[in-house]
Amino acid sequence: xxxxxxxxxxxxxxxxxxxxxxxxxxxxxxxxxxxxxxxxxxxxxxxxxxxxxxxxxxxxxxxxxxxxxxxxxxxxxxxxxxxxxxxxxxxxxxxxxxxxxxxxxxxxxxxxxxxx
Amino acid sequence: xxxxxxxxxxxxxxxxxxxxxxxxxxxxxxxxxxxxxxxxxxxxxxxxxxxxxxxxxxxxxxxxxxxxxxxxxxxxxxxxxxxxxxxxxxxxxxxxxxxxxxxxxxxxxxxxxxxxxxxxxxxxxxxxxxxxxxxxxxxxxxxxxxxxxxxxxxxxxxxxxxxxxxxxxxxxxxxxxxxxxxxxxxxxxxxxxxxxxxxxxxxxxxxxxxxxxxxxxxxxxxxxxxxxxxxxxxxxxxxxxxx
Numbered sequence: 048x049x050x051x052x053x054x055x056x057x058x059x060x061x062x063x064x065x066x067x068x069x070x071x072x073x074x075x076x077x078x079x080x081x082x083x084x085x086x087x088x089x090x091x092x093x094x095x096x097x098x099x100x101x102x103x104x105x106x107x108x109x110x111x112x113x114x115x116x117x118x119x120x121x122x123x124x125x126x127x128x129x130x131x132x133x134x135x136x137x138x139x140x141x142x143x144x145x146x147x148x149x150x151x152x153x154x155x156x157x158x159x160x161x162x163x
Numbered sequence: 164x165x166x167x168x169x170x171x172x173x174x175x176x177x178x179x180x181x182x183x184x185x186x187x188x189x190x191x192x193x194x195x196x197x198x199x200x201x202x203x204x205x206x207x208x209x210x211x212x213x214x215x216x217x218x219x220x221x222x223x224x225x226x227x228x229x230x231x232x233x234x235x236x237x238x239x240x241x242x243x244x245x246x247x248x249x250x251x252x253x254x255x256x257x258x259x260x261x262x263x264x265x266x267x268x269x270x271x272x273x274x275x276x277x278x279x280x281x282x283x284x285x286x287x288x289x290x291x292x293x294x295x296x297x298x299x300x301x302x303x304x305x306x307x308x309x310x311x312x313x314x315x316x317x318x319x320x321x322x323x324x325x326x327x328x329x330x331x332x333x334x335x336x337x338x339x340x341x342x343x344x345x346x347x348x349x350x351x352x353x354x355x356x357x358x359x360x361x362x363x364x365x366x367x368x369x370x371x372x373x374x375x376x377x378x379x380x381x382x383x384x385x386x387x388x389x390x391x392x393x394x395x396x397x398x399x400x401x402x403x404x405x406x
Contacts, residue, residue: 050402050403051402051406053402054402085360086360086404087360087363087383087404087405087406088405088406089406091402091406092401092402092403092404092405092406093359093360093402093404093405095358095359095360095361102358102361104358104359104360106354106396106401106402106404107401107402108396108399108400108401109399109400109401109402110399110400113399115396115397115399115401119358122358122361124356124358127397129397
Protein backbone atom coordinates (compact mmCIF):
# COMPACT_ATOMS: atom_id res chain seq x y z
CA UNK A 48 0.00 0.00 0.00
CA UNK A 49 1.54 3.30 -1.01
CA UNK A 50 1.46 6.54 0.97
CA UNK A 51 -1.66 7.92 -0.69
CA UNK A 52 -3.54 4.67 -0.16
CA UNK A 53 -2.58 4.62 3.49
CA UNK A 54 -3.78 8.18 3.98
CA UNK A 55 -7.01 7.36 2.18
CA UNK A 56 -7.55 4.30 4.34
CA UNK A 57 -6.67 5.88 7.68
CA UNK A 58 -8.09 9.36 7.19
CA UNK A 59 -11.02 8.95 4.82
CA UNK A 60 -13.16 11.33 6.84
CA UNK A 61 -10.47 14.00 6.78
CA UNK A 62 -10.04 13.68 3.02
CA UNK A 63 -13.79 13.76 2.50
CA UNK A 64 -13.80 17.08 4.34
CA UNK A 65 -11.12 18.55 2.10
CA UNK A 66 -7.91 17.60 3.95
CA UNK A 67 -6.41 18.52 7.29
CA UNK A 68 -6.07 22.22 6.47
CA UNK A 69 -9.72 22.51 5.64
CA UNK A 70 -10.79 20.58 8.69
CA UNK A 71 -8.64 22.61 11.07
CA UNK A 72 -9.94 25.81 9.52
CA UNK A 73 -13.46 24.65 10.21
CA UNK A 74 -12.59 23.70 13.77
CA UNK A 75 -10.42 26.64 14.77
CA UNK A 76 -11.25 29.47 12.43
CA UNK A 77 -14.23 30.68 14.37
CA UNK A 78 -12.89 30.29 17.86
CA UNK A 79 -9.50 32.00 17.58
CA UNK A 80 -9.05 35.63 16.71
CA UNK A 81 -6.17 36.47 14.43
CA UNK A 82 -5.28 32.89 13.71
CA UNK A 83 -3.45 32.00 10.50
CA UNK A 84 -3.99 28.49 9.16
CA UNK A 85 -1.78 27.38 6.29
CA UNK A 86 -0.73 24.31 4.38
CA UNK A 87 0.82 23.26 1.11
CA UNK A 88 -0.74 21.97 -2.08
CA UNK A 89 -4.19 20.58 -1.50
CA UNK A 90 -3.71 20.80 2.26
CA UNK A 91 -4.20 17.09 2.67
CA UNK A 92 -1.40 16.02 4.99
CA UNK A 93 -0.06 18.96 6.98
CA UNK A 94 -1.29 22.14 8.60
CA UNK A 95 0.45 25.01 10.36
CA UNK A 96 -1.48 27.20 12.77
CA UNK A 97 -0.17 30.47 14.12
CA UNK A 98 -1.55 33.16 16.39
CA UNK A 99 0.73 35.84 17.78
CA UNK A 100 4.04 34.31 18.84
CA UNK A 101 2.57 30.86 19.25
CA UNK A 102 2.27 28.21 16.59
CA UNK A 103 1.39 24.57 16.11
CA UNK A 104 1.62 21.96 13.38
CA UNK A 105 -0.47 18.85 12.77
CA UNK A 106 0.85 15.81 10.91
CA UNK A 107 -0.79 12.49 10.14
CA UNK A 108 0.81 9.22 11.19
CA UNK A 109 1.00 6.55 8.51
CA UNK A 110 1.23 3.70 11.03
CA UNK A 111 -2.25 4.14 12.42
CA UNK A 112 -4.92 6.78 12.61
CA UNK A 113 -3.10 9.21 14.85
CA UNK A 114 -2.57 12.96 14.72
CA UNK A 115 0.86 14.27 15.70
CA UNK A 116 0.95 17.89 16.78
CA UNK A 117 3.37 20.27 18.45
CA UNK A 118 3.52 23.59 20.23
CA UNK A 119 5.94 26.40 19.45
CA UNK A 120 6.82 29.90 20.57
CA UNK A 121 8.98 32.06 18.37
CA UNK A 122 10.34 29.10 16.42
CA UNK A 123 11.14 27.08 19.54
CA UNK A 124 9.33 23.82 20.01
CA UNK A 125 8.23 23.40 23.61
CA UNK A 126 5.84 20.47 23.62
CA UNK A 127 4.22 17.85 21.44
CA UNK A 128 1.21 15.59 21.55
CA UNK A 129 -0.51 12.79 19.75
CA UNK A 130 -4.02 11.44 19.68
CA UNK A 131 -6.31 9.44 17.45
CA UNK A 132 -8.97 12.07 18.07
CA UNK A 133 -8.55 15.28 16.12
CA UNK A 134 -10.68 17.02 18.73
CA UNK A 135 -7.80 16.53 21.16
CA UNK A 136 -5.47 18.31 18.79
CA UNK A 137 -7.96 21.08 18.26
CA UNK A 138 -8.61 21.60 21.98
CA UNK A 139 -4.95 21.66 22.97
CA UNK A 140 -3.91 23.91 20.10
CA UNK A 141 -6.75 26.31 20.80
CA UNK A 142 -5.72 26.50 24.44
CA UNK A 143 -2.06 26.91 23.50
CA UNK A 144 -2.76 29.79 21.19
CA UNK A 145 -5.40 31.52 23.26
CA UNK A 146 -4.22 31.09 26.85
CA UNK A 147 -0.84 32.72 26.60
CA UNK A 148 1.19 29.71 25.51
CA UNK A 149 1.62 28.27 28.99
CA UNK A 150 3.41 24.91 28.72
CA UNK A 151 2.69 23.91 32.32
CA UNK A 152 -0.96 24.59 31.83
CA UNK A 153 -0.97 22.64 28.60
CA UNK A 154 0.73 19.55 30.00
CA UNK A 155 -1.44 19.65 33.11
CA UNK A 156 -4.65 19.96 31.15
CA UNK A 157 -3.99 17.48 28.36
CA UNK A 158 -2.47 14.09 29.29
CA UNK A 159 -1.62 13.40 25.67
CA UNK A 160 0.74 16.41 25.59
CA UNK A 161 4.29 16.17 26.86
CA UNK A 162 6.94 18.78 27.31
CA UNK A 163 9.77 18.57 24.82
CA UNK B 164 17.80 25.72 15.28
CA UNK B 165 18.17 29.31 14.30
CA UNK B 166 17.91 30.77 10.87
CA UNK B 167 21.18 31.35 9.18
CA UNK B 168 22.88 28.30 10.57
CA UNK B 169 23.61 26.34 7.51
CA UNK B 170 24.92 23.00 6.61
CA UNK B 171 27.72 21.41 4.78
CA UNK B 172 28.45 17.87 3.85
CA UNK B 173 28.46 15.21 6.45
CA UNK B 174 28.88 11.52 6.49
CA UNK B 175 28.40 8.48 8.57
CA UNK B 176 30.79 5.70 9.18
CA UNK B 177 29.50 2.32 9.99
CA UNK B 178 30.26 1.62 13.60
CA UNK B 179 32.00 -1.60 14.49
CA UNK B 180 32.16 -3.63 17.66
CA UNK B 181 29.63 -1.57 19.53
CA UNK B 182 32.27 0.90 20.58
CA UNK B 183 32.12 4.58 19.88
CA UNK B 184 35.15 5.16 17.76
CA UNK B 185 34.64 8.81 17.14
CA UNK B 186 35.62 11.65 19.47
CA UNK B 187 38.30 9.46 20.95
CA UNK B 188 35.62 7.12 22.24
CA UNK B 189 34.34 10.00 24.28
CA UNK B 190 31.33 11.28 22.37
CA UNK B 191 29.65 12.92 25.31
CA UNK B 192 32.38 15.39 26.06
CA UNK B 193 33.40 16.15 22.52
CA UNK B 194 30.53 17.96 20.98
CA UNK B 195 30.58 20.33 18.09
CA UNK B 196 29.56 23.69 19.50
CA UNK B 197 28.57 25.11 16.15
CA UNK B 198 25.18 23.44 16.09
CA UNK B 199 24.82 23.80 12.37
CA UNK B 200 22.42 21.82 10.27
CA UNK B 201 23.54 19.21 7.89
CA UNK B 202 22.81 16.20 5.78
CA UNK B 203 23.80 12.69 6.66
CA UNK B 204 24.20 9.79 4.37
CA UNK B 205 23.24 6.76 6.31
CA UNK B 206 23.70 3.78 4.15
CA UNK B 207 25.43 2.45 1.12
CA UNK B 208 25.67 -0.72 -0.83
CA UNK B 209 28.32 -3.19 0.09
CA UNK B 210 31.52 -2.20 -1.54
CA UNK B 211 30.57 1.42 -1.82
CA UNK B 212 33.95 2.40 -0.61
CA UNK B 213 35.76 0.89 -3.54
CA UNK B 214 33.06 2.22 -5.83
CA UNK B 215 33.64 5.71 -4.54
CA UNK B 216 37.35 5.41 -4.92
CA UNK B 217 37.15 4.07 -8.44
CA UNK B 218 34.30 5.97 -9.94
CA UNK B 219 33.23 9.01 -8.13
CA UNK B 220 35.14 10.41 -5.25
CA UNK B 221 38.34 12.15 -5.87
CA UNK B 222 40.53 11.58 -2.87
CA UNK B 223 38.40 8.72 -1.70
CA UNK B 224 41.35 6.55 -0.92
CA UNK B 225 42.88 9.27 1.14
CA UNK B 226 39.57 9.65 2.88
CA UNK B 227 39.53 5.99 3.73
CA UNK B 228 43.01 6.15 5.11
CA UNK B 229 42.17 9.32 6.94
CA UNK B 230 39.00 7.95 8.41
CA UNK B 231 40.71 4.85 9.64
CA UNK B 232 43.40 6.94 11.16
CA UNK B 233 40.93 9.28 12.73
CA UNK B 234 38.90 6.57 14.31
CA UNK B 235 41.80 4.46 15.28
CA UNK B 236 40.71 1.15 13.91
CA UNK B 237 40.49 -0.48 10.53
CA UNK B 238 37.72 -2.70 11.79
CA UNK B 239 35.68 0.23 12.92
CA UNK B 240 35.27 1.64 9.47
CA UNK B 241 33.65 -0.66 7.00
CA UNK B 242 32.06 1.84 4.71
CA UNK B 243 32.55 5.41 3.78
CA UNK B 244 29.42 6.97 2.55
CA UNK B 245 28.66 10.08 0.68
CA UNK B 246 30.56 12.11 -1.73
CA UNK B 247 33.32 14.31 -2.81
CA UNK B 248 32.84 17.05 -0.30
CA UNK B 249 33.08 14.71 2.61
CA UNK B 250 36.30 13.25 1.41
CA UNK B 251 37.61 16.72 0.93
CA UNK B 252 36.66 17.54 4.46
CA UNK B 253 38.34 14.45 5.76
CA UNK B 254 41.37 15.09 3.66
CA UNK B 255 41.54 18.60 4.97
CA UNK B 256 41.29 17.47 8.55
CA UNK B 257 43.81 14.76 8.04
CA UNK B 258 46.10 17.27 6.48
CA UNK B 259 45.82 19.59 9.42
CA UNK B 260 46.56 17.24 12.23
CA UNK B 261 48.21 13.96 12.87
CA UNK B 262 46.04 10.94 12.31
CA UNK B 263 44.35 9.55 15.33
CA UNK B 264 44.68 12.60 17.52
CA UNK B 265 41.78 13.98 19.43
CA UNK B 266 42.06 17.24 17.59
CA UNK B 267 40.74 15.60 14.46
CA UNK B 268 37.37 15.01 15.89
CA UNK B 269 36.90 17.76 18.41
CA UNK B 270 35.06 19.82 15.86
CA UNK B 271 32.60 17.14 15.00
CA UNK B 272 29.26 16.64 16.52
CA UNK B 273 28.74 13.19 17.92
CA UNK B 274 25.62 13.04 19.98
CA UNK B 275 24.70 9.75 21.52
CA UNK B 276 21.98 10.83 23.88
CA UNK B 277 18.86 8.84 23.28
CA UNK B 278 15.61 10.53 22.47
CA UNK B 279 12.80 8.30 23.70
CA UNK B 280 10.75 8.61 20.56
CA UNK B 281 13.70 7.80 18.39
CA UNK B 282 14.71 4.90 20.57
CA UNK B 283 11.21 3.53 20.39
CA UNK B 284 11.25 4.03 16.67
CA UNK B 285 14.75 2.71 16.23
CA UNK B 286 13.84 -0.74 15.05
CA UNK B 287 11.30 0.62 12.62
CA UNK B 288 13.76 3.17 11.35
CA UNK B 289 16.35 0.47 10.91
CA UNK B 290 13.91 -1.54 8.83
CA UNK B 291 12.99 1.55 6.90
CA UNK B 292 16.62 2.19 6.07
CA UNK B 293 17.08 -1.41 4.98
CA UNK B 294 14.06 -1.20 2.71
CA UNK B 295 15.20 2.07 1.21
CA UNK B 296 18.68 0.66 0.67
CA UNK B 297 17.16 -2.14 -1.39
CA UNK B 298 15.16 0.33 -3.42
CA UNK B 299 18.21 2.50 -3.93
CA UNK B 300 19.65 -0.10 -6.28
CA UNK B 301 23.19 1.11 -6.08
CA UNK B 302 22.30 4.58 -4.90
CA UNK B 303 22.49 5.83 -1.37
CA UNK B 304 20.08 6.42 1.44
CA UNK B 305 20.45 9.94 2.68
CA UNK B 306 18.91 11.42 5.81
CA UNK B 307 17.88 15.05 5.91
CA UNK B 308 16.86 17.13 8.88
CA UNK B 309 18.32 19.14 11.71
CA UNK B 310 21.83 18.39 12.79
CA UNK B 311 21.15 17.20 16.30
CA UNK B 312 18.37 14.93 15.16
CA UNK B 313 20.52 13.46 12.45
CA UNK B 314 23.12 12.58 15.03
CA UNK B 315 20.52 10.84 17.13
CA UNK B 316 19.10 9.15 14.10
CA UNK B 317 22.51 7.87 13.12
CA UNK B 318 22.99 6.53 16.60
CA UNK B 319 19.62 4.85 16.51
CA UNK B 320 20.35 3.01 13.31
CA UNK B 321 23.87 2.16 14.49
CA UNK B 322 25.84 4.54 12.39
CA UNK B 323 28.30 7.11 13.53
CA UNK B 324 27.66 10.65 12.49
CA UNK B 325 30.05 13.47 12.03
CA UNK B 326 29.94 16.69 10.17
CA UNK B 327 32.14 19.50 9.11
CA UNK B 328 32.08 22.76 10.96
CA UNK B 329 32.04 25.24 8.12
CA UNK B 330 28.92 27.06 7.02
CA UNK B 331 28.85 27.42 3.30
CA UNK B 332 25.30 27.25 2.06
CA UNK B 333 26.34 27.67 -1.57
CA UNK B 334 28.52 24.61 -1.32
CA UNK B 335 25.77 22.77 0.39
CA UNK B 336 23.32 23.59 -2.37
CA UNK B 337 25.65 22.06 -4.92
CA UNK B 338 25.96 18.90 -2.87
CA UNK B 339 22.24 18.69 -2.38
CA UNK B 340 21.50 19.19 -6.06
CA UNK B 341 23.90 16.47 -7.00
CA UNK B 342 22.56 14.02 -4.44
CA UNK B 343 18.96 14.70 -5.39
CA UNK B 344 19.88 14.43 -9.05
CA UNK B 345 20.77 10.77 -8.71
CA UNK B 346 17.49 8.98 -9.39
CA UNK B 347 18.68 5.92 -7.47
CA UNK B 348 19.16 7.76 -4.20
CA UNK B 349 16.50 7.49 -1.53
CA UNK B 350 15.86 9.94 1.29
CA UNK B 351 14.58 10.01 4.84
CA UNK B 352 13.50 13.44 5.99
CA UNK B 353 13.45 13.61 9.77
CA UNK B 354 10.91 16.21 10.75
CA UNK B 355 11.63 16.21 14.47
CA UNK B 356 11.86 19.81 15.65
CA UNK B 357 11.28 21.09 12.12
CA UNK B 358 8.64 23.79 11.73
CA UNK B 359 7.91 23.20 8.09
CA UNK B 360 5.75 26.13 7.07
CA UNK B 361 7.94 28.93 8.52
CA UNK B 362 11.08 27.34 7.11
CA UNK B 363 9.68 27.12 3.62
CA UNK B 364 8.47 30.71 3.83
CA UNK B 365 11.88 31.83 5.02
CA UNK B 366 13.63 30.05 2.17
CA UNK B 367 11.16 31.35 -0.39
CA UNK B 368 11.66 34.92 0.78
CA UNK B 369 15.44 34.58 0.83
CA UNK B 370 15.48 35.74 4.42
CA UNK B 371 18.66 34.05 5.59
CA UNK B 372 17.47 30.50 5.06
CA UNK B 373 19.29 27.63 6.67
CA UNK B 374 20.08 24.42 4.87
CA UNK B 375 16.99 22.64 6.09
CA UNK B 376 14.82 25.57 5.03
CA UNK B 377 16.31 25.45 1.59
CA UNK B 378 16.01 21.66 1.30
CA UNK B 379 12.33 21.83 2.18
CA UNK B 380 11.69 24.52 -0.39
CA UNK B 381 13.49 22.55 -3.08
CA UNK B 382 11.53 19.41 -2.28
CA UNK B 383 8.32 21.37 -2.34
CA UNK B 384 9.16 22.78 -5.75
CA UNK B 385 10.34 19.49 -7.21
CA UNK B 386 7.46 17.05 -6.95
CA UNK B 387 9.32 14.58 -9.15
CA UNK B 388 11.52 13.82 -6.12
CA UNK B 389 8.70 12.96 -3.81
CA UNK B 390 8.45 9.25 -4.50
CA UNK B 391 12.04 8.91 -3.34
CA UNK B 392 11.50 10.59 0.01
CA UNK B 393 9.97 9.16 3.15
CA UNK B 394 9.18 11.43 6.08
CA UNK B 395 9.38 10.59 9.76
CA UNK B 396 8.33 12.40 12.89
CA UNK B 397 9.22 11.04 16.34
CA UNK B 398 10.07 7.72 14.78
CA UNK B 399 6.79 7.41 12.90
CA UNK B 400 6.33 7.68 9.16
CA UNK B 401 4.17 10.59 8.09
CA UNK B 402 2.98 11.53 4.61
CA UNK B 403 4.56 14.13 2.41
CA UNK B 404 3.60 17.49 3.97
CA UNK B 405 3.56 19.23 0.61
CA UNK B 406 0.64 17.33 -0.83
